[in-house]
Every structure is written in structure tokens, then in C-alpha cells.
Amino acid sequence: STRVIAGIKGKFAEPTINNPNSGFLIPNVILPMTCNTKYKPGFPSDKGIAMSNKLETLLTDATDLMELCLIPGKVAWVLYLDVVCINDDGNVMDAAVLALSAALNNTWLPATKIIEETGRVVLDPDGGKKRLELNFIPISVTLSVFDDKTLPDPTEDEEDIEDGTITCCLDNENNIRALWSSAIITDDVISAALVYVKKRASVLLSVLKKVSKPS
Amino acid sequence: AVVSTQSTGESAPLKSVDKNTTRTDGRKWNELRPLFLKVGIITKAQGSAYIEMGNTKLIAAVYGPKEILRREEFSLKGKVNCEFKFMPFSRAHYCEPRQNFEEKMISKCICDAMEGVILLEKFPKALVDISVQVIQDDGSALALALTAASVALINANIEVKDLVVGTTLRYFENSDVLVDPTAEEEHGPFSKFTGGAGFHLAVLPSLSQISYLKQTGKIEQSQARDCIETCWETCLRLATGIKNLLQESIDSDAPR
Numbered sequence: 111s112t113r114v115i116a117g118i119k120g121k122f123a124e125p126t127i128n129n130p131n132s133g134f135l136i137p138n139v140i141l142p143m144t145c146n147t148k149y150k151p152g153f154p155s156d157k158g159i160a161m162s163n164k165l166e167t168l169l170t171d172a173t174d175l176m177e178l179c180l181i182p183g184k185v186a187w188v189l190y191l192d193v194v195c196i197n198d199d200g201n202v203m204d205a206a207v208l209a210l211s212a213a214l215n216n217t218w219l220p221a222t223k224i225i226e227e228t229g230r231v232v233l234d235p236d237g238g239k240k241r242l243e244l245n246f247i248p249i250s251v252t253l254s255v256f257d258d259k260t261l262p263d264p265t266e267d268e269e270d271i272e273d274g275t276i277t278c279c280l281d282n283e284n285n286i287r288a289l290w291s292s293a294i295i296t297d298d299v300i301s302a303a304l305v306y307v308k309k310r311a312s313v314l315l316s317v318l319k320k321v322s323k324p325s
Numbered sequence: 326a327v328v329s330t331q332s333t334g335e336s337a338p339l340k341s342v343d344k345n346t347t348r349t350d351g352r353k354w355n356e357l358r359p360l361f362l363k364v365g366i367i368t369k370a371q372g373s374a375y376i377e378m379g380n381t382k383l384i385a386a387v388y389g390p391k392e393i394l395r396r397e398e399f400s401l402k403g404k405v406n407c408e409f410k411f412m413p414f415s416r417a418h419y420c421e422p423r424q425n426f427e428e429k430m431i432s433k434c435i436c437d438a439m440e441g442v443i444l445l446e447k448f449p450k451a452l453v454d455i456s457v458q459v460i461q462d463d464g465s466a467l468a469l470a471l472t473a474a475s476v477a478l479i480n481a482n483i484e485v486k487d488l489v490v491g492t493t494l495r496y497f498e499n500s501d502v503l504v505d506p507t508a509e510e511e512h513g514p515f516s517k518f519t520g521g522a523g524f525h526l527a528v529l530p531s532l533s534q535i536s537y538l539k540q541t542g543k544i545e546q547s548q549a550r551d552c553i554e555t556c557w558e559t560c561l562r563l564a565t566g567i568k569n570l571l572q573e574s575i576d577s578d579a580p581r
Contacts, residue, residue: 117412119414119419138422140413143408143456144370144458147369194458
């Protein structure tokens with residue numbers, strides 16, 4: 111019953127000096143007081159920041175940031191990828207990644223045009239929409255570790271008493287994009303976990319493909 | 326459980342209004358958008374309500390009564406704390422994750438309104454946390470937030486004097502009135518929708534009392550009274566539907 115909502119909002123911004131031809135992808139996981147009493151009112155919570163950080167590393171190559179640049183050095187798209195949890199019953203990470211991947215897969219950027227006189231960029235209402243091209247679709251699978259046994263998709267009660275967590279992110283071609291482990295485990299445990307992860311990831315990917323709209 | 330109210334207007338005190346104008350979404354001037362309401366959808370909360378009115382969607386969660394951790398805040402009456410937030414993608418512009426001034430103000434409004442209805446004497450030294458998150462704002466967010474918060478309180482079995490039902494009304498200088506405005510009608514950029522006044526009214530239907538009233542803009546006194554009466558009548562219309570729904574969910578012992 112863990113529920114999250116992901117939304118993507120686009121804005122214009124000036125690219126950084128180091129990367130004048132790049133747009134920005136800014137993931138943010140919000141765990142408000144709504145979803146669980148363990149989060150205090152007033153942002154942000156540590157768990158949320160940690161998750162946002164993980165998402166940021168996960169999505170480093172997700173899309174071609176050069177494509178998001180409109181006027182090099184002056185104007186680029188910044189996409190705020192926000193995931194808000196409305197019910198936290200454990201394993202928010204998997205839900206967040208799935209929601210975000212689904213949202214990214216269905217992002218349509220409106221066309222823009224440059225006004226000659228002022229050099230500003232505005233939205234072009236007649237230009238139609240362009241789909242955001244993703245290099246890969248990340249899917250996350252989390253398991254709880256208890257001694258040397260693993261339990262996939264932990265609920266909150268299970269998370270409270272676990273020894274550690276293994277989170278593995280695959281992409282749609284079964285490459286491993288990220289692997290985090292916070293437990294003391296052996297090689298075999300990881301290998302066994304990866305077998306399960308592959309199966310689970312394909313299930314999640316099929317669900318994601320079902321909700322994707324072609325146009 | 327779902328409630329859908331699509332009732333058209335009855336007798337209206339505002340005689341100057343052209344009753345035949347149709348709005349962009351095809352409604353009449355005093356027609357409400359269809360309402361969807363579901364309780365108990367946040368399993369972690371003691372009470373919760375998800376409410377949709379047209380395209381305005383929001384969710385309210387109630388945690389409590391719980392112990393106040395700081396000992397010096399002892400009081401014979403319970404305390405209420407409310408947090409209202411627009412999700413970053415809920416409005417036309419991007420909303421920062423941190424609460425801005427407007428959200429803090431609306432939080433305080435909801436807090437004040439709920440303090441009036443909750444029987445705080447029943448739980449001294451305790452705290453009730455209300456959290457309202459707006460998933461999509463297409464107008465009338467404050468009024469819906471008040472309604473959702475009160476339904477969530479009831480779902481949490483916290484004793485309240487009455488249900489709180491909220492409505493928004495928009496009054497224009499040419500005497501046009503729109504009940505339950507969309508975001509475009511409420512603060513639209515087009516000159517057609519600026520000027521005039523806005524009313525947010527929350528009513529306790531069984532007790533026939535006003536729980537919360539806010540008016541912005543400029544309006545004549547006589548027109549103001551008529552506007553408030555129209556809001557009141559609209560709230561009562563909504564209240565019957567919401568009460569039936571709550572009764573259903575209690576009868577069917579809906580899983581929380």
C-alpha cells in the first residue's frame with residue numbers, strides 16, 4: 111500500500127558556466143508528514159534527501175542533457191522531477207523510481223521559439239510537443255537483508271527490524287545501473303539477489319510499458 | 326465510495342446575474358463540478374480523505390491524537406497543527422518544496438477552522454496533526470482543503486462538532502457570479518476574470534454556523550451579503566452528499 115505520485119515540471123534556466131550546453135534534471139523525493147507519522151512537518155527529511163541523491167546518480171545518463179539546451183550558454187530546460195509519497199508502508203525507493211520512470215517516459219516538452227528582437231525564448235503554441243528521449247528506463251528492486259536471507263519488497267514493519275537493504279537498479283536492457291547495499295553480506299547473497307532482481311525488474315517494466323502512451 | 330453531485334442551482338438571491346451564461350466547461354453560474362470522495366486511503370494515518378472536484382485533487386491525512394513531546398506545552402485542551410502544501414507540479418507554475426507564505430497562511434486558516442470544530446477538551450495534552458497535500462489545483466483549493474480535512478478528522482474518529490463544508494465564489498464587477506471557479510476563473514490572467522471579489526466560505530451544516538470566511542477584493546455590502554448566502558446554500562447542497570457518503574463508509578465498515 112505504499113503510494114507515491116511523480117510529476118515533472120519544466121522551467122527555463124541559465125546553464126552553468128562549466129556546462130553551457132546542458133539542461134538540468136533535478137530529482138527530488140518528498141516525504142511529507144502526510145505519508146507517515148515518523149516524518150516531522152517542515153521539509154526536508156533526511157531519508158528524502160538520501161533518496162533524491164540516489165536518484166540523481168541513477169539518472170546521470172538517463173537523457174541527453176544537450177538536447178535540453180535551447181540557447182547555448184543562455185537558456186536551457188530544467189526539469190524538476192518531483193516524487194511525493196502519500197503513503198509510506200515501506201520500500202518507497204522502488205515505488206519512487208517506477209513512478210519517475212513512468213513519468214519520464216511520458217514527458218512531452220512543448221516547442222519553443224526564440225524572439226528575434228529580445229533574444230528571449232518563449233513557448234510556441236503551434237509547435238506541437240516533442241517527446242523526451244530516454245537513453246534507458248531505470249527500474250529499482252529492493253530487498254531487505256536478515257542475516258543471510260533476503261526478503262524482497264519490504265513493508266515498513268520489516269524495514270524497521272531488518273539488518274540492511276540491497277537496492278539494485280536495472281535498466282530496460284538488463285544492465286545494472288546502480289547497486290547499493292547497506293548490509294554485511296556474502297557474495298552468494300548478492301548473486302542470488304541479482305537473479306531475483308532480474309525477474310522482478312522485467313515484471314515492473316511490463317507494467318510501466320502498459321501505462322505508457324504512444325503519443 | 327463515490328459521491329457525485331451535479332445538482333443545478335435552485336432559487337438564487339442574486340437577481341442581477343444572467344442565469345443563462347455558460348462557462349468554459351459548460352456549467353451554469355451556480356453549478357458545482359462533480360465531486361469524488363474516498364476515505365481511508367492512507368493506511369498509515371488514523372484518518373484520511375481523498376477529494377476531487379473537477380480537476381482539483383487533494384488529499385488530507387490526520388494523525389492523532391498523539392502525545393506532545395515537549396513537556397512545557399502542557400494544556401488542558403488538545404492542540405491542532407496543520408500543514409498545507411501544494412505539490413510542486415500541482416499548479417501552472419512550479420511550487421518550491423519549502424512552504425511559501427501563501428501555503429503557511431492557508432495552513433493557519435485550516436488550523437483555525439478545525440480548532441473550532443474539534444472537541445479539544447476530549448484530549449488534553451495531545452496533538453492532532455493534519456496534513457493536506459494538493460495534487461492538482463484547478464481552483465477552489467482552500468475550500469476543498471477545509472472539507473477534506475474535516476472528512477479526514479471524522480474518518481480518524483476524532484470527535485467533532487460537525488462536518489465542515491467549503492465553497493468558493495467569484496464575484497465580478499459586471500455583477501457576474503461564478504460558484505466553484507476553476508483556476509482560470511479564480512485568478513485568470515485574462516481581463517474577463519480579474520477585478521471584483523472572491524469569497525471562501527466554510528459552513529457547519531447541522532449547526533448552521535460559519536466556520537471560516539474569507540473575502541478578497543472589492544464588493545458592495547448588499548452584494549456581499551447575497552454572495553455569502555449563495556455560498557451558504559451551495560455548501561448545504563454539498564453537505565448532504567458528503568454526509569451520505571460518510572454514512573455509507575461507516576456502515577460498510579470500510580477498511581482503513
